[in-house]
Amino acid sequence: MAAAITATGLKDATAIVGIGQTAFAKQLPESEKTLACQAIISALHDAGIAPSEVDAFSSYTMEETDEVEIAKAIGAGDVTFFSKVGYGGGGSCATLAHLAAAVATGQATVGVAWRSRKRGSGPRPWKNTAVQLPTPAQWTRPFGLLRPADEIGMLARRYMHEYGATRDHLFNVALACRNRANQNPAAMMYERPLTREMYMTARWISEPLCLFDNCLETDGALACVIVSAERARDCRQKPVYLHSVAQGLPSQHHGMVNYWNDDPLSGPAWTAARHLWKQADFGPQDVDVAQIYDAFTPLIPLSLEGYGFCDRGEGAAFTEGGALEIGGRLPLNTGGGGLSEAYVHGFNLITEGVKQLRGTSTAQIPDAATCLVTAGEGVPTSAVLLRS
Amino acid sequence: MSSISSMHSTMKATTDNRLLLPLPDDDGAPFWEYAARGELRVQACAAPDCGEPRFPPRPCCPRCQSFASEWRAMSGKGRVWSYVIPHPPLLPAYAEQAPYNAIVVELADAPRIRLVGNLVAGPGAPLNSVPADRLRIGARVQVVFSDVGGIAVPHWTLDR
Ligand SMILES: [Zn+2]
Numbered sequence: 272m273a274a275a276i277t278a279t280g281l282k283d284a285t286a287i288v289g290i291g292q293t294a295f296a297k298q299l300p301e302s303e304k305t306l307a308c309q310a311i312i313s314a315l316h317d318a319g320i321a322p323s324e325v326d327a328f329s330s331y332t333m334e335e336t337d338e339v340e341i342a343k344a345i346g347a348g349d350v351t352f353f354s355k356v357g358y359g360g361g362g363s364c365a366t367l368a369h370l371a372a373a374v375a376t377g378q379a380t381v382g383v384a385w386r387s388r389k390r391g392s393g394p395r396p397w398k399n400t401a402v403q404l405p406t407p408a409q410w411t412r413p414f415g416l417l418r419p420a421d422e423i424g425m426l427a428r429r430y431m432h433e434y435g436a437t438r439d440h441l442f443n444v445a446l447a448c449r450n451r452a453n454q455n456p457a458a459m460m461y462e463r464p465l466t467r468e469m470y471m472t473a474r475w476i477s478e479p480l481c482l483f484d485n486c487l488e489t490d491g492a493l494a495c496v497i498v499s500a501e502r503a504r505d506c507r508q509k510p511v512y513l514h515s516v517a518q519g520l521p522s523q524h525h526g527m528v529n530y531w532n533d534d535p536l537s538g539p540a541w542t543a544a545r546h547l548w549k550q551a552d553f554g555p556q557d558v559d560v561a562q563i564y565d566a567f568t569p570l571i572p573l574s575l576e577g578y579g580f581c582d583r584g585e586g587a588a589f590t591e592g593g594a595l596e597i598g599g600r601l602p603l604n605t606g607g608g609g610l611s612e613a614y615v616h617g618f619n620l621i622t623e624g625v626k627q628l629r630g631t632s633t634a635q636i637p638d639a640a641t642c643l644v645t646a647g648e649g650v651p652t653s654a655v656l657l658r659s
Numbered sequence: 660m661s662s663i664s665s666m667h668s669t670m671k672a673t674t675d676n677r678l679l680l681p682l683p684d685d686d687g688a689p690f691w692e693y694a695a696r697g698e699l700r701v702q703a704c705a706a707p708d709c710g711e712p713r714f715p716p717r718p719c720c721p722r723c724q725s726f727a728s729e730w731r732a733m734s735g736k737g738r739v740w741s742y743v744i745p746h747p748p749l750l751p752a753y754a755e756q757a758p759y760n761a762i763v764v765e766l767a768d769a770p771r772i773r774l775v776g777n778l779v780a781g782p783g784a785p786l787n788s789v790p791a792d793r794l795r796i797g798a799r800v801q802v803v804f805s806d807v808g809g810i811a812v813p814h815w816t817l818d819r
Contacts, residue, residue, distance in 0.1 A: 398750065407715055409681040409691075411775045413812055415753045415786055416761040417679075421745050425763055429741035432796045475758070478744035478791075523721065530740070530763050530773045531714050 282550060283658070284375040286503035286510035287367070289318025289496030290622040295459050295613035298392040299490040304336045306492035307387035308344045314494040315345075319507035320381055327352035327379030327497075329366040331386055331616060333359055341385070352379040358526070360564055360609075360647030361539065363617035364655045368516035370497045380498065386618040387492035407528050420485055420567065422527040423649055424477040427569035430536055431479060436587030438479065441568040442470045445483045445610055447595035448565060452607025455633040459487050460611040484568040486609035493618040495625065511628045514641075515551040515656040519543030527649050539652040540577025540645065547654050548579065555579040558656075559639040560627050561603040562620035565610045570648045571595075571603070578643060578654070597634055605634040620644050621655075628659040674808030677752040681810060686716040689730050694811040699802050700730040701772050712769045733772075735802035736818065737764040740773055742794050759786035760794055764815055779805065779814045793817065 291313025293299070293306050301309070315322055325347040328338040338353045352373040356362030363386070370382030397418045416422060430436055449465040452458035465483065473481040503510035519542035523532040548554060555578060563574045572586025580601060581589045594600040606612045606623035613619050624642040626632040632639075639659075646653040673679055683691050686702075693700040702716040706725035719726045742762040747754045759777065766772045780788035782803040799818040804811045 395748070409683055409687050410715055412679045413681045413807065414761050414775050414777050415745060415749070415756075415759055416743070416775055417745070417749060417753060421743050421761060424743040424745075425741045425761070428743060429763075429796070432741070475744065475746040477746065478758070480743075525715075528775070530775065531771075533771060 281371050281375050281513065281516060282552070283512045283514055284500055285371040285497050286500050286512045287495050287625050287657070288498055288503050288506040288508055288510055289314040289316070289320065290494070290625050291315070291317055292457070292493040292619070292622060293491050295457060295489050295491040295615070296391065297459070297488065297490065299389070303387045303389050303492070304340055304344070306389075306490070307336045307341060307385055307494075310387065310492040310494040311341065311345055311383055311385050314383065314496050317508060318496040318498075320496060320498070322346045323348045324381045325383050326350050327370055327373050327382035329354045329356070329369045329382065329384045331355060331359070331362045331366070332357040333616070334386060336387055352382070356653070358647070358650040358652070360566055360616040361650035361652040363564070363621060363646040363653065364516065364644055365518050365646065365653035367495070367497065367513060367621065367655050368518060368653060371513045371516055374497060374499055380502070382497040383494055384497065385492065385494035386616050388615050389490045390614060391488045391490040407525065411528050416528070418477070419527055420480055421477045423567045423569060424480045425530065426535060426649065427567070428479050430569060430573065433536070434584040434587060436572060438471070440572065440587035440590050441484055442467060443590035443595060444565065444568040444571040445470060448604045448608040448610040450596060451605045451634045452611035455606050455612060458607040458612040459489060460607060480567060480569070483610075486566045486614040487611070489613040489615055491613050491615050493615055493622050495621060509629050509659065511625045512658050513655055514658040515547050516653070517543045517546035517550070518651070518653045519546065520651040524651065526651070529649065536573065537583075538573060538577060538648050539650065540574045540648045540654075543645070543652050543654045544578045547656060551656050553641060557641055558601065558643045559641050560605060560624075560636045561601055562605070562608070562624045562642065562644045563603050564617045564620060564645050564647045565604055565608040566614065566647060568610070574645055574648045575601075577648065578645065597636065602634075602636055605632050605636065617646050624657050628657055671808065673752070677750070678807060679750070680808055681812065686718060690716065691810065693730060694804060694813055697804050697811070699733045699735045699813060701733055701766070701769060702728050703731040705729040712772055714772045714774070733766055733768045736767040737774075737800050737802070737815070738767070739763070739778070739794065739796055739798045739800060740765040741796060742778070744791050753786070756786045758791060760789065760791065762794070762815065764800055774813065776813055776815050779803070779816060781816060782814065789817070
């Protein structure tokens with residue numbers, strides 16, 4: 272009964288072998304349940320695996336369609352592992368991490384992770400004041416700090432003050448994502464170029480954040496299929512291995528209103544990153560392409576620092592000189608990201624990472640072999656390192 | 660503090676004009692009861708060899724794990740740590756006042772304790788009563804208490 276799982280037990284033990292997605296739009300006619308089933312069946316078809324073989328599911332606690340509904344709709348067999356991860360977009364990569372752990376330890380053999388959301392045509396979550404929990408809402412909402420944009424805007428203003436970051440740095444982020452979306456026919460912003468003048472004259476959402484600092488509102492769904500590395504070699508697609516996975520909840524962290532600890536600008540990315548790199552055979556300098564969670568532009572410089580691409584306070588300057596564009600130091604969000612492809616709680620960042628390592632992205636990085644994918648920064652988060 | 664648990668079921672979620680009211684939990688209720696008396700107090704560990712202040716309030720001390728706590732009086736002075744100026748789309752009662760400010764204040768007596776609030780011209784003044792160009796990080800502020808739908812809520816004025 273000696274421990275079979277070592278500190279590196281998950282390294283390259285599993286792979287993503289199927290990805291699927293629906294159309295992305297401000298409004299789709301199908302229900303969230305239908306969209307979820309479409310994305311999952313598409314991912315299984317991509318993998319060449321029958322739905323009856325699926326025995327594990329993982330999604331977000333915010334996902335409205337549960338495993339029971341999915342399993343009986345797609346025709347899954349006996350399911351022996353299912354999990355949900357909290358904290359909105361912070362859970363995206365953790366769904367993969369949970370499935371990797373389940374498959375690597377023999378709890379399941381074929382795992383499906385998914386997210387389906389009608390955020391484009393559905394209600395805005397912050398408008399539902401009835402479901403707000405008393406903590407920390409009692410400390411923020413009476414003062415009109417209502418929306419994620421207000422909460423992150425507060426951290427962004429402080430970050431700009433401490434490190435000399437400017438709106439031009441945030442524009443660099445918005446522009447890189449928009450430029451990639453302009454190459455991606457599936458992106459909501461495919462035919463909508465962005466200029467600096469458009470950015471600088473856009474309406475405010477919560478100063479210092481303007482319209483283009485905020486992600487899209489999207490209807491859509493995505494899914495991916497995970498199996499063991501051994502089985503992956505027999506699948507239809509080139510395997511994309513889960514090299515390292517991590518979740519991150521830092522000491523004394525408070526969620527998106529992280530104002531109440533010693534260092535509010537060091538968020539969960541730092542915690543996830545320490546664990547991610549500790550298990551990996553390579554470091555930030557070896558990442559060919561990154562998919563970094565971009566619900567708001569300031570999350571990019573904060574994440575670049577947290578994941579070790581630059582030092583503390585240098586994330587904004589890192590974006591200069593086209594660093595985030597194709598051919599730059601770190602091309603990122605190559606499908607357009609949450610800012611310009613679709614905002615489906617970061618799941619499109621996962622599928623885009625897979626496309627890059629398969630060599631099938633609409634903005635392909637030549638010979639990309641390693642990709643970092645991150646989940647929402649500013650909330651308890653997660654991340655994965657993919658390799659081909 | 661005996662009325663704390665009964666507050667929950669009877670409390671309104673909004674004022675008559677639909678501004679959001681604080682909905683205290685068990686740990687946070689004393690803050691609002693002291694505010695009703697015009698006192699700004701912060702929870703602190705009551706273990707003799709610790710005394711660490713903490714916010715938001717919680718059942719035990721993350722430094723020494725003591726469940727003994729006290730509510731320590733603050734001078735009400737602080738500095739603006741950061742701020743935002745929200746614009747619509749917002750809940751209707753806030754959209755009517757937009758653009759307004761929301762600020763985070765670092766307390767002079769306990770710099771790592773920060774409170775979200777609003778910079779206003781005086782007690783009871785609207786959330787947009789101070790022009791946006793008067794806001795700056797580091798500005799000295801003083802707490803005041805505004806009556807919002809019958810609840811005393813801490814707001815802040817510029818300290819001259
Ligand atoms: Zn203590």
